[in-house]
Amino acid sequence: MPMSTPNIVAGSGSRDVQPVEYRRIYVWELPVRAYHWINAITLVALCVTGYLIGAPIRAFYAAEAYQQYWFGWVRFIHFLAAFIYVFNFLARLYWGFVGNKYSHWNAFFPLKKSQRQEIVDVIKADVLETKLHGPISTGHNALAGMIYFFTFLAFVAQTITGFALYSSMSNSWLPRMFTWIVPLLGGDSGVRFWHHTFLWFFVTFVIVHVYLAFYHDYIEGRGTVSSIIGGWKFEREKSDD
């Protein structure tokens, strides 16, 4: 149903101008939102505990080893979060084939000319700040989609190296599926090195992602931030999607 938004009025103080028509669009379905927040929570947990595993803080009081399990808990949280993270990611991959068009897999690859044009537009809006309005896709914009694809690659890299490192402590088939990477990277030492290096990709990604979510909320003015909580965005009646 089209919904008038009388509060958005062109020009300040000119109340006699006709209001702009906006309509609500259900963009992010529940599985997509659930994926996003589970991913966010586990990713932060993984980054924090992962950094601590690399540079541990010593136990807070010096007692006998059997009396505490501080570093053990840090590692346990890391492993637990990793398993949730991986299955959550697999669920999202599945949803990329059965979900709505905004969550569909082809949103992540700039295969169409219009998507490539939009990448240029978004760079103009985000980096150069020369084109601050105009239509941007209601779902992922084409540049964001492509960046998310790169993060998926980083997910995969972390999954492979992480499980390969974990496999020496586990007889489970899942981590053992990834032991083939160990000789390729020159032993556990090399695997750990790359697993640790990728941590910083995620730290950088989170900084940019959170900032750009706020920035797009501001320049697009249609509920970018709230959409990942409620699922709805707003679109102008006349704009062509």
Place this chain on the structure above:
Amino acid sequence: MGQSIWNSMQQKGYSRRDFLQFCAAAATVAGFGQTGVAQVVSAFEKKDKPAVVWLHFQECTCCSESFIRASHPIVLDVLLDVLNLNYTETLMAASGFQAEKCLTDTIANNKGKYIVLVEGAVPTKDDGVYCMIGGKTAESILQTVAKDAAAIVAWGSCASNGCVQAAKPNPTGATPIYKLVDKPVINVPGCPPIADVMMGVVTHLLVLGQLPALDSQGRPKEFYGRRVHDTCYRRPNYDAGLFVESFDDENARKGYCLYKMGCRGPVTYNACSVIKWNEGTSYPIQSGHGCIGCSEEGFWDNGPFYQHLASFPGFGIESTADTIGTVVGVATLAGVAAHAVVTNIRKHQVIAEVHAEDLKES
């Protein structure tokens, strides 16, 4: 030749009891357990002593030094009596042409039956001129000897993964054995490998006449299946979060975990913390020094040894992934902040533009 170990020991004056004790020790070292003792006894009674060729290429002989310190008392006899050690540059009495004849005779007389133990890497650059014995390159000697071998064992990190010769920039093109021969090679890495592990591998070959179960890197699973870390007696300190922060602090005296001192135990597969060294006396971590991961591929290049995280290639020896990551992270934050400031400065223009567009569309 043509003589079993039991015959050989009888001639030396060992009793049946000594022989059985030796068999039990051999079975234990090779990881057969109680039920395997009979198998060992049977093999040592009946099978001919195998001919063995021990080759030395680019190495420091620390593997040989380690081997002769195997903790069982009869190890020297193993060397001299149990094996027909027909050729080894370090220990053999013969020299020159006589020595070379030992090698060619062994190969000719034991085609397909002799065991080759290789110590050292093989240089492949510049036609292999960097290691020559008797006018022949290491590689040509290896190929000749390996051709008719029953089994090939790569002793130590040099033969298994190149070790220090293969460290960057690897000027001689030092290459591990398994990359040069088209037969399965048992890699027994370590700088040096543990004496009892070497004994165990040889015993396995002798008794069962087949290769032990190997992992993806060609190492016997029975000795390289677990990390030094998993069997380390300091492991509870790791889980508790009790770490040595400096080699002269109170925590070092208390024997806390050496993880933060760069200990490579968590990424090193070896039996040091189980079998230990020098008749089970100690191993590096027990002596207060972190593991340097000497049995892992490329351990010289994964330094510095006293730093937990390897230095990041191309950014100088002090730069870890954390240093670079922190710089990148801070730069990103600064960029984002600058962007926010610029956006805020221009906000009146932005709002005016958006309103103008709304007017146009409505």
